[in-house]
Amino acid sequence: MNNSIPSNLISLLCFFFLSIGLQGQEPFQVKGLCIAAPQPQSLDGFIDFAKNELAPNGINTLVLRIDYRYEYESRPELIGENPLRKEQVKKLVNACREVGIEIIPQVNLLGHQSWHSKASKLLEVYPEFDETPNIKLPEKYEWPNDDGLYCKSYCPLHPEVHEVVFDLVDEIVAVFEAKTFHAGMDEVFYLAHEDCPRCRGLDPARLFADEVRKIRDHLAETDTRLWIWGDRLIDGAETGIGMWEASMNNTARAIDMIPKDVVITDWHYERADPTPAYFATKGFDVIACPWRLPKVASDQVQMIADLKANSTKKMADRFLGVMHTYWSSAEQFMKAYKDPSHKLNERGHSPVLTFRAMTSAIKERENVNTQ
Structure with a gap:
């Protein structure tokens, strides 16, 4: 009597169990957009955009850059121009929740306390906090x-x-009913500066790590998770990435000094640099972030999918997904998005078309996994 299983049945079983595994696996836990909070007068339009464009295209995470554009009750002296009111934030949070979008508020901490020729509200009101x-x-x-x-x-x-x-x-965490907070912390060029009587001569990596830990520990008191940008944790010289998307001011060693439950949003805009693998091997959850080149967005989606597919489960679970970043106003993004004549500029850049490339690439990968 032949007890062997027919080869065609083996093939069917393999396909069946592989399909179960792929369908049970969420390749992109985070499908995100990072964008400035809308102006109060544009709030209803932004809510419609979230419901009719973002959610149907799979976006489930919205990092909103708030900074000082909120009517703070605790620190009214730090209210910036044209702020959102509490009731407007609640309206936005509830509307996004209805369509499965989690809002993660961002207030830039440590760095980005000025912009070229204008100080942030924090340094305007409290100039004594200035590192330089x-x-x-x-x-x-x-x-x-x-x-x-x-x-x-x-x-x-x-x-x-x-x-x-x-x-x-x-x-901000309370009004947004958030369980995650983004602290920014990118492009910190001034740290341990000779101008500062407190920081002068200290280790920049230790200073950066201590600040991350201080913020993380404070958020942990309300069971809120910290996200930060990843550039200060990458050695710009060793990788050849340089001073913008990586660090040339000796902060990179901080990667071995900060808590592993911090999520790294790893932005690279010229190439799909494979640094998500670096962060994952160091024990961090990581999200790849494009901006203005459609091919980079598609490549980052493919990279995250490949890293998940070719990693142990422990490692694969750390590759959370992808998040588009947009650095102008929400109003400009919506206008360009709805413009049928919108196209790449002379340098081949378009944040809107990059966003479309990212969401299309995600859908393609997810369709493959469910076939």
Whole structure:
């Protein structure tokens, strides 16, 4: 009697169990968009956009850049121009929740406390927090410049800075009913600066790591998870990536000093650099982030899918997905998105077409996994 299983049945069983595995696996847990919070007068239009465009295209995560554009009750002196009100935020949160979109609010901490020639509200109101008080913002900004000025930082060792910024964090997390908070922390060029009487001569990696840990520990008190950008944790010289998408100011060693439950949003805009694998091997959950080149977005989607497919389960679970980043207003994004004549510019750039490329590539990968 032949007890062997027919080869065609083996093939069917293999296909069946493979299909179960693929269907049970969520290749892109995070399908995100990072964008500035809408202006109050555009809120209804943005809600319609989220319901009719973002959610149907698979977006389930919205990182909203808030900073000082909210009517803070805890720190009214830090309210910026044209802020959102509490009832408007609640309306947005509820509308996004209805269509399966989680909102993650962002307030830039540590770095990005100025923009070229204008200080942020924090340094405008509390100039004593400035890491580089002797470097003045120019009337006309140019890069490169003798001061190495791109944007200012607050001093992480100032004894009063966290009392102020954590008031903002707590209020924003509460009003957005958020379980995740994005602290920014990218492009921190001023740290351990010779101008600062507290930070001068200290280890930039340790300063950066201590600030990440301080923010993380504060958020943990309300069971809120921290996300940050990943550039300061990559060695710009060793990788050849350079000073923008990686660090050339000795912060990269901080990667071995920060808690592993911090999520890294790993932005690369010229290529799909394989740094998500680096972060995952270090124990971090990671999200790949494109901006303005459609091919980079498609390549990043493919890269995350390939990394998940060719990793142990422990590693694969750390590749959370992809998130498009947009650095102008929400209103500009919606206008370009709805413009049928919109196309790549002369340099081959279009954040909107990059977003479309990302969502299309995700759908293609997900369709493959369910066939």
